[in-house]
Amino acid sequence: MNKPFIIILCLSILTSCDIKPYQVESKYEKGNYKVIYRDLNDTIINGLTFNQKFKVKFFENGDTLRKGKYINDMAITKHHFYKNNRIFCERNYVMFDDWMLDLINNIDSLNFRKYGIRKDSTYLNEVRYFDRDHKLIPSKSHFYTTDLNQAKYAIGDSVISNFKFYFPNLKVVRTDLYYKVPKDTSMVRMSLNNFRDNHNYKNKIESLNFYKIEGLVDIYAYDESLSKQDGKAYTKRLMLIEKEFDVEK
Secondary structure (H helix, E strand, C coil): CCHHHHHHHHHHHHHHHHHHHHHHEEEECCCCEEEEEEEEEEEEEEEEEEEEEEEEEEECCCCCCEEEEEEEEEEEEEEEEEEEEEEEEEEECCCCCCCHHHHHHHHHHHHHHHHHHCCCEEEEEEEECCCCCCCHHHHCEEEEEEECCCCCEEECCCEEEEEEEEEECCEEEEEEEEEEECCCCCHHHHEEEEEEEEEEEEEEEECCCCCEEEEEEEEEEEEECCCCCCCCCCCEEEEEEEEEEEEEE
């Protein structure tokens, strides 16, 4: 079975399994598909309307290159990248809501303007690389993990979470975290961790409306192979953090 037939067959299967059929966006010169897409319903984010599509991109030989959702042709949520038809990289793209944007633009001490966060664009938040056995390669990835103290909660319980941050081939030496206060989400709570790569979060659950931890972290990382006096030894990065949890009614 030659490559063009394989791709036509895959396209046929995808079309039959979804409400909206896949369409061809572009082809290579030899005729193989380069990009196919499926239209999704429009969505409203930050008061703006975005056209949504799910796209599958291919190498010229017909192997899968990338899969993921786009809004107005900007990548959003998780995108998977392939080599030899195996996932080797996962990238997570996010949009910052009005509360986060207000925080970034109005608290001078954050100094986040240099990151170029905008209301109408997406931001590459995390990258994870995997080996051939689909095991995470932390040394190549930048991401965060979240450990909760319980699987489920009831009103009156305290949710305790440990956020740990990773930066590729660098030592995370400081994390400044800003997160929404559950009782009044117009407020922000700040936590500074000097020379640490993690944050312990704790809050009491007083209503069903509190089911998610939301915040920003400013990460300071250090290249241990360089002198601390070297201006290139340190780097900074902004990351959006979110963690949902179950609260029993």
